Amino acid sequence: MTRHLAPAGWRAAALGVCLVLIAAPSLARGPASVADVAEGLQDAVVNISTTQTLKGTGEPVPGRRGPKGSPFEEFFDDFFDEEDADGMPRKVSSLGSGFVIDPSGLIVTNNHVIEGADEIIINFTDGSKLKVTKILGHDPKTDLALLKVEPKEPLKAVSFGDSGRMRVGDWVMAIGNPFGLGGSVTVGIISATKRDINAGPYDDFLQTDAAINRGNSGGPLFNMDGEVIGVNTAIISRTGGSIGIGFAVPSNSAVKVLDQLKQYGETRRGWLGVHVQNVTDEIAESLGLQEPMGALVAKVAPDGPAAAAGVKASDVILKFDGQVIDNMRDLPRAVVGARIGKDVPLELLRDGKTMDVTVTIGRLPEDEEDEVEEEEEVQDQEDPALPAPDGEDLLGLSIAPLTDALRSKYDIADSVEGVIITGVEPDSPAAQKNVKPGDVIIEVTQEEVRQPQDVVTRLQAVKRSGRGRVLLLLSDAKGELRFVAVPTS
Structure with a gap:
């Protein structure tokens, strides 16, 4: 018999585990198996392959090939064609995951899985394939898409659960197609809820440590009752492999979007x-x-x-x-x-x-018209800055009336009205709050200002009240507004 020796640290850790198991025989077989749950769900989880024709550039595409000598080198070679030397158009294939929500042939996935695809093929666990006949709708803001296939017989489908009932520490199971390995099952817990990852204005993700890798996108995240409580959509990773930080769109959010995609072909927010x-x-x-x-x-x-x-x-x-x-x-x-x-x-x-x-x-208007503004020639002249009366402290600011000349100099939109800031002293309270020359003061302590004296009067009132900060409403040149609370001393 060949005996392999592990490092001492590993042996010590293993010994510690053995001691625990000896002391508690009931734990010797580990946590309860999820095999029964997984077995009933795998047929409803699908592999999604897409083909897209890209215009040739004559240059190879970086990052498309597996590491030399790695187990995935051949896999990547099969699915990502080399760029033709003459720059001719070529086809690129990609893989993702999805799941059936209606036996008649409705399938959910991520928008980014199918975006720009010329052809979408659904691969089932029994080896059968169906071509997507219609994209019923897609929503980039929540990264969801609803697809339609035409099966000859009813498909195995799964149902949504209540993501609002999930708590940090609850067990979850992901099934998907990581690196083309269809039907892969991973298990973990809910690490956080209502997670904002700066992906968009409606971020409300479930975070899980269940392994999610490339190819899992669009696949389901299940609770232990076999209900879909999330749609896997993103990971944090430098390599594309799981480091235990994955994110899923909560089912309660997904259901609302998918219902609208099914009914209208678009979202109506x-x-x-x-x-x-x-x-x-x-x-x-x-x-x-x-x-x-x-x-x-x-x-x-x-x-x-x-x-x-x-x-x-x-x-x-x-x-x-x-x-x-x-x-x-x-x-x-x-x-x-x-x-x-x-x-x-x-x-x-x-x-x-x-x-x-x-x-x-x-x-919510879906299409926003771009505002086109004409550029005006800027005339360079001295700013008529307002001196602080009687040594009055203006928070390190120099301010002036918003004249036509200053509008031109700082490219201030005609719709912006207020008092313009023409200078900010370094290391002043205002400078520390990123207030800049060219910003326009719209309000001071929730009252409109139109002349420099209005600003001075409001600042004096704030200081007399004993408040330690003054609230300014500022506009940039294009009219985008922000509130800034500046210390008065």
Whole structure:
């Protein structure tokens, strides 16, 4: 018999495990098997292969080939064609995962799996294949797509569960097609919920340590009842291999999107018509809030539902349809799921007092027209900066009326009105908050300013009140707004 010796550290660890198992024989066979659950689900999970014709460049495509001598070298050679030397168009194949949600032939996957594909083939575990006859709809914002095939017999399908019931530590199982290895099953736990990974405005991911690799995209994440509670969509990895940080679109979000794709062929999201930002500790202090909460309205679309309801810039939205808005990210998630045309109550904070308004939810415009602005010749001249009266401290700012000459110099849009900042002292309170020359002060402590003296008056009032910070509403040259809380000393 050949005996292999492990490093000492490994032997010590193994001995420790053995001691535990001896002390607790009931654990000797490990955790309960998931074989019964997996066996009933694998037939509904599919391998999705796509083919796309790319215009040739005459250059090889980097990153398409497996490592020399690796087990996957031949696999990559089979699925990624070399670029023709003469730069002729070529076909590129890719692989992903999906799952059947209706026996008649409805299949869910990620949008990025099928985006740009000329042909989509669904490969089933029994070796059969079906060509996708129609993309019923796709949504890049949530990375979901709904496909249609025409089976001769009903397909094995799975159902969605309630992702809202999942808790950190709950067991989950992923089934998919990593590196072309169809039907691979991995098990882990929910590592986090409501995870924001800066992928888009509606980030609300489930995070799991179940192994998810390239090719798992679009596959299902199951709970231990065999229900789909997530659609695997992203991983954090430098190599493309799993390091135990994977993300899935929660089923409660996916179902709403997929229902709309099935019914309309597109998503129809609710729209409030506001741009919001987080209420930081500093902004909360400047507004007189005891703690940061809500979504601070930085801009209101002139023709949007919020404007019609009387919502104003500098309002803080505390509740939407009875749901507490703890931070900025909560608001778009709540609005997007609201029924278009529904009257929804909002609780606002304005001038230190709470108030209620009712807004009728509109439909989010899918296409935004680009604003085209003509470039004007900039004339170089001295800025008419306002000196601080009687040694008055302007937070390290030099300010001036917004004249036509200054509009031209800083390329300020005609729609922007206020007091322009022409200089910022280095290391001043304003400089530390990234306030720059060319920014326009729209409001000071939630009151509009149009002349430099308005700014001075508001700053003096803040200092007399004893507040340690002043809240400025600033606009950049294009009219994008942001709130900044600047220390007064």
